[in-house]
Amino acid sequence: MQHVSFGVLGPVEAWAGGHPLRLGPPQQRTVLAAILLNEGAVTSTGELTEALWAHEAPAGAVKTVRTYVSRLRAVLAPTGVTIESVARGYVLRAGPDSFDLSRFRELTAPLPAPASAADRADRARQALETFRGEPLAGLDGVWAETHRAQLSSLRAATYETLFAAELEAGHHARAIAELPAVIKQFPFRERLRELHILALHQTGSRAEALAAYRSVERLLREELGIEPMPALQELHRRMLQNDPGPEPLPAPATRPAQLPPAPAVFAGRxxxxxxxxxxxxxxxxxxxxxxxxxxxxxxxxxxxxxxxxxxxxxxxxxxxxxxxxxxxxxxxxxxxxxxxxxxxxxxxxxxxxxxxxxxxxxxxxxxxxxxxxxxxxxxxxxxxxxxxxxxxxxxxxxxxxxxxxxxxxxxxxxxxxxxxxLRPPDHDEALALFAARAGHDRVRAERAAARDVLELSGRLPLALAVIGARAAASTHLPLSAIAADLHAASGTLSAFRRPDAAFDVAAVLSWSYRSLSDSAAEAFRQLCLHPGPDLSADAAASMLARPVAETRGLLAELVAAALLTEHRPGRWVVHDLVRAYGHEVGLDLDPPQQREEVFRRLLDHYLYAGRTANSRLFRRREPIVPDLPAPGVIEPDTDPVAWFDAEHPALLTALHAAAQQGFDRHAWQLSWVIRDYLNRQGLWHLLQTSQEAGYAAAVRGGEPRAEARTMWGLAIVESKLGRYPQAHVWLRRALAVFEESGDREAVVRTHVLTAFALSEQGDWAAALDHYRLTLALSGTGTHPAERAGALNAAAWASAKLGRYADAVADARTALELAAHLSPSRLAATWDTLGYACFGLGDAVEGAKSYRRAIELYRRHGAPALAAESLRSFASMLDRAGRSNEADEAYWEALTLVAGADGPHAAQLRAEISRTLAVPLPFGQ
Structure with missing residues (x-):
């Protein structure tokens, strides 16, 4: 193995047997420099991408980093030295004799006492000789500039040590000769200026010393707007008094090193x-x-x-x-x-x-x-x-x-x-932290149990330390047993109790809680009744029955105490373990009736706000009539799409919490107001769980018509998931209830959903019969939006049967009622018209109609539906022989759903990617 040495105190270089190695372009040398500057510690891939591109890393950044590392390994391979791949990054182990920065640190370490001033000066000169020029010369970018400044600062500090020792040894002439060139390099280092002025004064060059002081005083004022440091000002005062022997402020007799030890277990961050x-x-x-x-x-x-x-x-x-x-x-x-x-x-x-x-x-x-x-x-x-x-x-x-x-x-x-x-670490970092305490082999052997531990501890490092210590002390227990204990204690802090208050999660949180005002403490306990994942100021104000402005002040106090986090503007989140602590304190301090009223106000807020947003978004009369909201409940006046986009995760958790805590009427009504939004977004897995919870709540409440309405939601789910026989079972049961009760409007709606299920399974003739039946049953008194919806559905069924003229006629009739249609229903009607026009051979009107549909879907936050309409448009273009335009439309559709959530978007991604014969985007 050849002796290899590395240098960063000048151009980034490496030598083997005294001969320079060809390290490649500046970017590749930046990667080597970043690894070297960590001095034997792991350099993560993230650090390397940051070094190369700061905040604008390209899509293939990680791959490029790996390429650079691979090339550097090839350069080093003949020497026997390599860059090792370790967990989460890379490391290169270079000893003090093979790395110029390590040599520099060795030479600048304090000499053992008694060391003379001449000895200290000699060591400082040796240290400065390790610099071959400007540190990291030839490298550009924010990372290089930052580290160049840090290394240059070390160089300047060593010059200060050198000249202080030279003056102490009586070598004033040498210092006076050398200092001006060094000061030119580091013009704002006041300690260097002080030493130069002192050397001049002590050798009798009083005028030159005063001129040097005036020079630095002017520089600092003009360039930085500051006065010289106190030591320089004191030196100036003593020179004016002609004190023959002023000294610079002495270095402290000791070099304190008070930092406690670095954490033995530290991962990620x-x-x-x-x-x-x-x-x-x-x-x-x-x-x-x-x-x-x-x-x-x-x-x-x-x-x-x-x-x-x-x-x-x-x-x-x-x-x-x-x-x-x-x-x-x-x-x-x-x-x-x-x-x-x-x-x-x-x-x-x-x-x-x-x-x-x-x-x-x-x-x-x-x-x-x-x-x-x-x-x-x-x-x-x-x-x-x-x-x-x-x-x-x-x-x-x-x-x-x-x-x-x-x-x-x-x-x-x-x-x-x-x-x-700081937020709780992400999953991978939390797993690494837990594994470092519990044992990597155990975590690898029980990955599912380890994941459970992470989630049940909320990924809070203190909680992970407590559970990790327990696991390390109980090697006979499988992690699954520890996870089971945490499951049993879920929602409480009993699993995280420790005799030492510094490691007891409840005790640690109590110190923050005790710092709150009385109003904020009460608000904290009440807000911890929110099931998550986050809440708005309106929801918080409803829970507290306080004005929104006052509520925001309390939220700000809780954020300042780190009991609440504003994780994005206008959205606050409570960590799971903090919520558990708030529950425990609330159980001790707040009457049960008061806690129930707080929770009821929360449910009322989501129910009324959701009902209003649903009515505005889909423009139809709501068949549910909730009880009047409790006093203090806020009903926000916001854009319905934006409200659902922000609130649907919280609304879903509120629905399930209502069902668990016996608020069954709220539960089934919440399932109703969220249903159409989830269906519109293609979030059918969420649609299924919400509708099942709503149906179960309606059954417990003993309301047959409520049960029947939740059956509609279940039928939509079954149709979307391709389980058509079960969809028709739910619809027949609902129809029987509504016919018995004489609810004519609900009977019509059930026929519409039956037709929808038939069309989903491809039975267009039967679907068209049902749509015609609904138009006949509804009559002139039907709400225009419902009539327009039935007309559009009939038009689509006719088009699928090849009856394009009928389809165009029905779609245009539906568009005459556009003022009564929601944006999504209006878009669906334009989509139908586009398909039917293409069928008739009118590609111009077909293209116009499709584009109107796509624009409406995009403008109103339905990317999956816009992509579906684009895909249909592309297929029509393909049939018309316009393949280039078709490909453009397919790519536009793929871009729309590249990052969208839900099975509908995932299905579209897969189908469009197959059509284009390209890999799934984003590695899916």
Whole structure:
């Protein structure tokens, strides 16, 4: 094996046996540099794509990264060194003697005492010789610029060490000769300026020293709008007093290293770590402040410690300070800034006697000590901005990391701090975290049980740590047994209780809850009755029976306490374990009747809002008449498509929760208002579960006509899924109920659905008979929308039977009632007319009609129906010999359903892809 060495402190290069290796184009060298700069740690594929393309990675980014890695391996193969593939990324292990950055770090490590100033200067010169020019020279892009700046900062700090040692050793002439060129490289490094001015003054060049001070003072004011650092100003004052021997502010007697150990188990968080690096790189001159916020147990401290350790040794040679501010926890009082400063100042070498008594004086001394140092400060568990403000450096290039359950908006506003909000990890990251504790082999052997554990713990890192520790301590228990215990405790926190409050999920959440105002605490308990997955301000206001504006204020307080998350604008989500905690607290504090009233208001909100949206969207009279809503219920006045798109997941969970908790009338009525939307979107799996729940609730309620109406929904499901005999069973049972009760309108509707089921199974002649029957039964008093729907259905059946003239006539009659039709029904009628016109040989009118249908579907949020209409249009174009136009229409349809949900969209994707003879999009 040849000796291989790598360099990033200049152009990115590699040598084998002293001969340079051909590393390929800049992008390929960027990949190698990113792997090298992680210094033996795993570099994820995500980090590499970020290094190459920042936020605009192309579709084939991962494949391209793999290609670059493969080529680099081929270059390195003759040397015996390789880039290893490991879980989630790559690693290259280069020892200190084979990597210039490792050699640099070794040379800049503190020398053992007693080391002379000359020894320190010599070591600094050796370290600087490892630089072959500008770091990462030849590489472009945000990633390269960010890391080039970090490496250049290390170089500048080493120059500062060198010249401070040279002055201490009495080598002023050497320092005066060399410093101007270095200052030209790093014009804003005030420590270098200070050393230059001091060297001039101490050698009697007083005028030159004062001129040098005026130069840096002018530069800082004009370019950055700031004053020189306190140490420089003090040096200037002493020069004006002709003090013969002023000294720069001495380095601290000790280099504090207070960071607690990095977490022994840490997995994932690749995107969050990249985002943290981006936030840090975005800071200009001066200290950087990054706040890591999130709910209790989400892993803020673990993330902060992992990131801090990764940065500390590479970029913050001034040392590390750490304090747990005790903002949340089993403490009587949070830690005061004065107490924290007491500890920090002692760590920086200030004697107890030298620590000022007043908080303001302590903070001023702390800022002075940090002014020209590059330190990392981790302030963990902050409750308010006031706990933090006096602990921040005023100048220099230090980094402050703050963790908090709240978003501490005052700190962001007053300091310009950057905010990173942590959410529970995704499935893969949570699985890796659990496997690291429970054992990778056990997780691989019981993947289904491991998935259950993740979902039942809500992927909350603290909960996973508790369950993982239990699994590790109980190797005789299969994971399925642990998952079964969690199932049994579902909806409670009993499985996550621990004697140590720091690891008890309920205790951790209680610390956030105790910080709330009384109104917000009550709102939290009530909102935890919402079954999820998220809720709007209107739904929350209905539950709380408060005005929307007041409700938004309470939601903001809960978000600030990290008990609620606004995961997208206007939508709030409660984590499953937080909801369980809120339930437990509510059971202790709130009367059962009050909790029932809150839940009833929630159901009333979805029922009335859904009924209004359904009526507007499909433009027909609703046959259900709910009870009057409870006082305080909000009925939003919004676009019906947008309302259903946003609310249908919450409406479905409310439906099932209503059925489980005995609100049967609400349950079957909710199944009615959601039915047509789910059918229109092709979400038939959701349609089936909702209609089955509604039917069961109607049966329990003992309302025959309600049962019959839910049978309609079940018949639609069975028809869509191709189970036609069962669809007709439901329809016959419903027809018998309506005929017995004399409900003529419902009888007509049942015949329409029967015709629909017959048309779905391809019996167009029988379907047409039923549609004609419905037109005869309905008469002149029928609602125009119902009549237009029957006419369109009859037109479609006629067209499928080849009776195109009849079809065109019926479709045009239906269009005369367009003012009464919903957008989807109007689109369906134009689609029918397009098909019939093509059948008659009128391709011009056919194309116009299809395009009107497609535009209506697209405009009103029905991509699967628009794609279906496009597919029909394409097939007509094909038959007319216009194959190029047909292909364009097929591709347009495929694009529409490429990312759409539901079995209808999936079926269309597969069928259109087969027609075009192309693979399924997006790897499906």
């Amino acid at each position: 690749d995107s969050e770590l990249r985002r943290a690096d981006e936030l840090l790189a975005a800071f200009g001159p001066g200290p950087a402040i990054v706040v890591i916020a999130g709910m209790g147990g989400v892993g803020k401290t673990s993330m902060a410690l992992h990131w801090a350790h990764r940065l500390a040794s590479r970029h913050y040679d001034g040392g590390q300070l750490y304090a747990d501010l005790r903002g949340y926890g089993p403490y009587d009082e949070p830690l005061s800034p004065a107490d924290v400063l007491d500890g920090f100042l002692q760590a920086l070498g200030v004697t107890t006697a030298g620590i000022p008594g007043r908080l303001a004086d302590r903070a001023a001394l702390f800022r002075s000590l940090l002014a020209d140092r590059r330190m990392l400060i981790l302030l963990d568990n902050a409750a308010t901005a006031d706990q933090v403000l006096d602990l921040l450096p005023g100048a220099g290039t230090s980094l402050v990391i703050v963790t908090s359950r709240g978003t501490v908006p005052d700190l962001v506003v007053r300091t310009g701090a950057a905010m990173l909000v």
